[in-house]
Structures are given as C-alpha cells and as structure tokens.
Amino acid sequence: MSGVETIGLIGFLPALLVGTFAVVVLMVDLFSPAGQRANAGLITLIGIGLGLWAAVRLWGTDATLFGGMIVVDAPSLWFQVVFLVVTFITVLLSMQYAAEEGLEQGEYYALLLFALLGAMLMAAGGDLLVIFLGLEIMSLAQYVLAGMRHNVLKSSESALKYFLLGAFATGFLLYGISLLYGATGTTNLTAITTAVREGGLADHPLLTIGMGLMVVGFGFKIAAVPFHMWTPDVYEGAPTPVTAFMSTGVKAAGFAALARVFLTALSDLQGSWTPIFWGMAVLTMVVGNVAAITQPNIKRMLAYSSIAHAGYLLIAMAAAGPAGLTGLLFYLLAYAFMNLGAFAVVVALEQREDRHLLLEDYGGLGFRYPLLGLAMALFMFSLSGLPPTAGFMAKFYVFSAAVEQGYIVLVVIGVLNSLISLYYYLRPIVLMYMQEPKAEVPALRLNPFLVTGLVLALLGTLHLGLFPSRLLGLAQAAAQGLFVP
Amino acid sequence: MEPLFPLLSTIIFLPSLGALLAFLIGSEELVKRMALLTTTLTFLISLIPFFLFDPSTAAMQFFERADWIPALGISYEVGVDGISLLLIILTTFLMPLTVLSSWDSVHERSREFLICLLFLESGMVGVFAAVDLFLFYVFWEATLIPMYFLIGVWGGPRRVYAAVKFMLYTMAGSLLMLVAILALYFLHRQATGDATFNLFQLLQLDLPLGTQRWLFLAFFLAFAIKVPLFPFHTWLPDAHVEAPTAGSVLLAGVLLKMGTYGFVRFCLPLFPAASFEATHIIAALAVVGIIYGALMALVQTDIKKLVAYSSVSHLGFVVLGIFAFTSQGLDGAVLQMVNHGVSTGALFLLVGMIYDRRHSRLIADFGGLAKIVPLFAAFFLVVSLSSLGLPGLNGFVGEFLILLGAFRTLPTYAVIGAVGVILAAVYMLWMYQRVMFGEVTHEENRHLRDLNLRELTVLVPVVLVIVWIGVYPQPFLKRLEVSTGAIVERVNTMARTHTAQTRAASCLRLERSRMRTLPHDTGHGRRFGLLPCRESRGRARETEG
16 A cells, blocks of 8 residues: 555546546537537547556556555556547547537547546446446446437437436445445445455345345446346447447446456455356346347347347356456457447448448448458457457356356356357358348448557457467456455 | 478468468459469478378377467467378368369359368368367367358358358357366366366376266267267258358368367367267267268259268268277278268269259259260269279278278177168269269250360379279378377277276275175175176276276
8 A cells, every 4th residue: 555655646647637638628629610620539539548558557556546545456457448448449430420420529529538537437446436436427428428419319219218227227336335335334445345354244134235236236337137128229329439339348347346346345245146147147148149139230239249248247257266357357358349340340331310220231241342341250250259369269268267166057058158149140241241232332431540440459359369368468467466365 | 300391380371371362462363373372382281291200109290389378278289190190181182172173163252262262271270280179179160260151152042041050050069169178178277287278188187987978078069060970960961052062072071070080089088988988879870870871862862962961971980980999990980081081072073063064963954974974974983983982992991991990899880880881882873873874864964065174183183092092091091000099099998997997986885885784694795796896896906007
C-alpha cells in the first residue's frame, strides 16, 4: 500500500485521460462551427490512444489509490487495455456510420468515452461503491447510445428496454452491496475478505443472499441466462457500432467486476458460488446457441452468440483459480477482436434504415468482395472455435482450466455447445460462398477507418490464434497477481 | 545424415506458401502452373526423407522442435516413423495429380480452388507429422476448413448439405477428443509434474483401465467418424458424391486415413488395455462395415457412390488389420491405407474424367465404352482390379497381410471379412461390365473422346505405383516393419499386464470377502477357484518385473 504516495494520480492516468477527452469532445463539438463537425471522432481516437499508451506504461504497477478505492494491478490494467482497444475499434467502425445515420457526433463520441470511463472504473474498483459507480456511468451512457437513432423506432425500443431492465438489475446489485455491507461493515473488497475470514462469516445468510443478488446484477450486464431477455432486442435496435461495443466492452466490464468481487472479496464463499456459475454456464451456453440457430437477422444472431460466449466465460468463472482467471482475461481479449471484426463486416454491408441486415442478404458476397468475405469467414471460424484462430486458443484455455479443476462434464457440455454453434456460424459462410449473389448488390460502406478497424480485428484474431504465447504469458502473470495472499 | 534444411517443416509449409502466393498472382492460368509446381516440388522434397529413412529404428526421425506456447508445454514438434512417412508420401504424391486433374474441369474460381487444395495439403501433412498432441489437433481441424469449402463451393447440387454434414460430423468427434487430450495432459502433469503435449512423454503414463476406457472412447469416436467405421459412415456417401473430383480423391485418399492413422498412432499406444478390451466390438464393427459397404456398393446406380461405399468396405479391412494386434495385420493395414489411397483416388479420378465428358455418373447411362474409349477402359480395368485385390497388384498385398494377421488372433472375423473380398470382385466387375462391355446403348456416348495427354500424365504414375506395390512391396514394408512392430509389442505387453492386474485385483477383493465370510472353512477356497486367482496374480508380478 506504500505505492499510493509514489505513483499518485499517475496510476489513474488512463481513466483520467479518457474522462478529460470526453469533456474535450463535448466542448469542441459545442464551439466548432456548424460545418466542421467531423473531427470529434479523431479527437476521440487520440484520447483513447493516449489512454492506451498510459495503461501499457503502467503495466507492472501494483498499487491502490484513494485509500483503497482504486486498484491498479495487472488484472485491472489488462481489462482497461481490453476496453480501450474495444472502444478504439468501435470508434473506427462508427466514423462513417455515425455521419450517415445522422447521429449527433459530439454526444455520440463523448458518451462512448464516458461508457469507457465507467468500464475502466469497474475494472479498477477496489471498493463495491466504485464498482457500482463505474457500472452506472457506463450503463447511463449505454442507455442513451442505444437510442441514438431517435428517428428509428427499434432504436428507441432498444433504449427503453435496456434502461428499464438495466435499472431493475442495478437495483439488485445495489441491494446486494448493501447486504454485504450489513454483514461485514465495509464496502472495501480487501476489508470484506478479511472480515469474512476473521469473523467466520462464510455461512452468514446476509452474505449469501447479498452474493446471490450480485450475481443477478452482474448477470444482467454480461447477458447470462436467465438474465438475458433484453439482449436480442437491445442489440438489434441499437446502432451497430454500439451493439459491437455492448457485446464486447460492456460484457468484459461485467466480467471484470464479477471476477474481482467473487475472486477476492467473496473468495471464501467459493463453495457456494461455483455451483451457481456451473449451472448458469450450462444454461447460458445452451439457450444462447440453440436460439441463435433460427435467427434470420445477423445482429440478433450475434446477440445470441454473445449470450453463448458469456456461457463459455462462465465456465472460466466456475473454474475459479488462477487458470480460470487467465482463461477469462485471454478469452475476453480474443472475443473482443473476433466479435468486433464480425460487427465491422456487418457495418460495412449494412445500408440505411436497417436494410441488408438479414443473413440472406449475404448471399454470394464472398466472391464479390473476396477480402471482406475471407475476413467474415475467419471471424466466424474463430467465434466457433476452430484453429488456428484466437477463438480456438481462448476456448482451449478456458476448457483446460475447467478440466484441471475436474469439471469434465461441464467441459463436455461446453464442447457440444461449440458444435451447435458451428452450425449457425457456418451459415453466413454458406450464404456468402455457396450461393449466387442476389441481383441487387449493395455498395459497401468501406472507408479507411472501417478498413483499419477490420484489419486490426483480423490481425488480433490471427495473432492470438497463431502466436498466443506472449499474451498468454502476460495474462497468466496478471491472473497470478490476484491470488497472492 | 543431418539434412541441410528442416525437411518436414518445408513439406508442411511449402504448400501454404504457394497458397499465399496464389492470392497475389494475377492470372489464373499462372496460378495453376504455380500450384502444380509447388505440389510437385513438395512431392520431390518428400522423397528425400523416404530415401534417407533409417528402417532399423522405431524412433521419430527428421525430428524438429521449436517452442510454441511454452507456458502450457505446447511445442511445435514434428517427426516421422515408417507409418507416417508412407502416409506423407501418399499425400504429396496425390497432390500434383489432383491439381492436374482439375486443370480443365474447374472453370470458376479456380484460383480459390487451388488455394483450398494447397492449404489442405499443409494440414494433411501436418497431421501425419505432428508429434505434439496439441499440434496434431490444430492440423486435424485445419484440414476441415479447406475441405468444407471444396465440397461446399465446387460441389454438386446438394453440396451445402454435404459440406455442413461433413463438418459437423467430424467436429462432433474431434471436440470430444480435445477434452480427452486435455484430460490426458492433466493426468500426466499430476503424475510427473511435467506439463507437455508430447506424445512420447505422454506414453510414459500408465493409466488405470477405468480412465483408459473413457479416454479411449473419446479418441475412438473422433477417429471412427473420420474413417468412417460403421455406423458412423453416413456422412461419407454424401460428401463423396457432392465433392468435386479433387475433393473426392483427397477425401478418400488421405482424409479417411487420418482416422485409421489416429488409431495406430494414438489409440493403440496411449490406451493399450482399453484397445485390447474393445477388440471384439471394433472388429465386429469393422466386419459389418466390410460386408455392409460391399452390399451397398453392389446396389448403387451411381459410379461415384459405388466407389464411396467400396471405401467403407476397404477401410473396414484396415481397421480389422489394426485391431488384430499382430505385426502382419498392422503392416498390412498401413500398406492398405496407402493402397486404398492410390486405387480409390485413381477410381475417383477416372469417374471424374468420364463425368467431365458425359456429365453423368449413372451406370445406366453407359455401356460399351471399351470400344469407344479403349485407353480409358484399360486404365479403368487396372485400377478396378487393384481395388478388388487381384494378385500382382497393390490391393492384394495389403488385404492378404491383413487377413493373415487377423486369422491368428481374430479368426472368425477374418473369415467373415474375407467374404468382402469376393463381394468386392462382384461389385467392381459387375459395374465394369455394365459400363464398358456390351452394345453401345446411348448414342451420345459414341463421340466421347479418349484420354488426352494431361489425363494420361495423371494416370500413368498411379498405375506404375499400383503395379510396383503389387509386385515388389518390400521398399514400403521394410520401412514399416520396425515401427509397426514396436506398436504391436507395446500393446500386447501393456494390455496383458493390465488384464492380469485387473484380474488379480478383483480376485484379491473376492478372496478377502470370502475370508471374512468363511473364516474357518478354507477348504471352499479351491472349489471357488481361488487357485487361478493366485496364479494370475503371480503372472501379473512376473510381467511387472
């Protein structure tokens, strides 16, 4: 804890930069003349880039700030980097989209940055209140972002649904936090651990109920069954880049907080929460994968696919321990690349007024746009977990962590689900390559920014699949850090 | 004998390099030439290990090693013994022929077609060369993607159905195998503290029979689906009928061998006791496959489907040979893998050639072709005879060795299996007769062209190999013997130890419980058969010693 003095605010620099740039974007937008509003996105990119630089420079730090409110350690930095990368690519995808769909540029990027800030707070929170604060900052920004296309009915529906259900779920979380506070007399994660251990509170009913309520609250954010009902509708209605952010960034943030709370503060209750995650993992995988099969709309299909991936991630949670957390860290990074990549292709093909979002619209595009088709095929193979892609390595690591803990049955259910998922991930490929194009072929929304985002996602997916060694080593080191007593 | 460059890696990755090049080359005509050059070069390079191979050892040769993911004990490790060597040569031998065969028959998107073929070759060679289980799995799965595209994009009318079915069936097995690989890895780490996916280190592990059974089952399913062993064969006819010629050739020639190779390389050595225990079930499935495949081939109206079902039958022989646990049986099985690859590959090539001309594969659409296209008929005859196992051609050597090996340990199955040889003669010759002899029944057949130079270039090497193996299989068998011998010996000793141990353990339990219930009446002991128990325990000790 002596690090507080030495690193000071530097430890919080990534989040500070993001927050500052959010305000800067708003200000620039406010004071720039009406004709020149296109630069908000660029400023956002610079802000995120600086944040990324700061976060990478901080790697190796292990300290707490503000009296234990903020933790700067390897898992927290890893998650912050994931969020920053996710937002960076999201902004790249948004450039032309936001302009064409008539989104308010300044607000859009500022809200994206605020959502990022919230997510970073969730990952860095050393106190339940900070985590809650982060979650609220992120969620509020997301509610607005989901409804940004105010002239589209579905978008408004999406925002309203997300807001009502989200507020409801947040209530559960807050209630859980208050019960935890009631049982232990503190909201600081480390202090809770100590209180539970020294007071022998592991069986305390308040603690158990509080834990259950927090599972509900976080379960909503990560879109785990049975708290997933909102996902398809919200994902479908929200602007596509926002959906991309939700499925990768928000989910990762939910898992970041979930992992930190359950693996540190509630680690002594492991006996009671592993069965919960075990069951949720099975339900989430099965429901997500089976429902995805019948979706005609690609955004809905990816929504259900993202539910299913929450299931695989819950396997990592059930496996607990350093290996499980390593799997979680690595999986979320890999998932960010491949899922953002898939959404990049969706954005590229999507037309105004939600046209060209049906799977059948992808017919024959593989040979017409060879590189785009190839990229989509790669992302689909990666999502279904075929080597040599990031998705395979990530799944492999998560499954191996679970096998190590002896959860063979869970892993067998997991791989059978991968098989189901293969069926619907193959569908876009079947359509793109094995059918003739429809007469009317859309003009692509391909601009340098989108292409950059696509290439970044592609490189990430391939790199993590072919040469995962270095990042896997970093993830392992990061995960170990959380378990040092 | 140190080679100048990493031989196996070159053979594995040269085709991939060609595939990447193909993206960059502008003209499709040039891509074809480049692909032909790449595959031919790969074949020539793969001859180097064939000639430098040291047949006196079962150890992995031309071994290469590099760290890949050291944190998990995963490394890039490739090497060959006699078994994998022959299968690699088979792969590299078939590749230039498939490229040539699709020269004129694939008109659309020939660049992408060749890219798929080249990537597929890398995957296939990698499967046979991998020594690290993780690497093996990656290559195993990596072959799926190009094959999926080959069937799905360039296939027949029901191509999408066939491609997806192929993919899902194979994945169903291999995903369970992945779980088993992981379990094996952790069991080994628990026992030795050493994290590794290296096959030979994992072989040191002596697993209890109960664990072996489960792991064996998972591996077995993956390979049985791939072979395909009856009743997991239903994807095969669909995939074969819909696949383009090159796809069928590689599917039958190489991809099916990945399953039988898996049995030999992984199932037997890793789980000897469980393999031994499952002998009768698997032999029965193999024999059912032999007869069923042959009977199904007999009633087909489509030549390609007939050949596909004949594959089910032939692969049944291979599996029977493997699970006979005799060195002749295993020698024969591996040789038969090569033979089947060459002969059935050639049959698919021939069917493809006639389909290019006539756009039909129905037996009823032909008749009397021998008069119109005599050259084609002659090649077809040689290949058919080789496929049905005529002495003097390659099929005979393999089948004979398999039956010889199987007669020693599984006589009943061997006798029933031998019926399959007769049936093979029936369906092949009957089909040949209906297609080639008699009157010309369809006018449009009168103007069919005979083989051109390109097609002759494809077929002549195949026929040469067919005759070579048939007359003088020694160069191949010589390279096999030590490798197969080592596996057979391992299975037999390890399996015996295990069986003896299990019997002894169960007897011990029995004995103890009897001691408790009948403390005074030791005279019952003999009547209850305690003596054999003591004997078997003694045997277990001996074998352990």
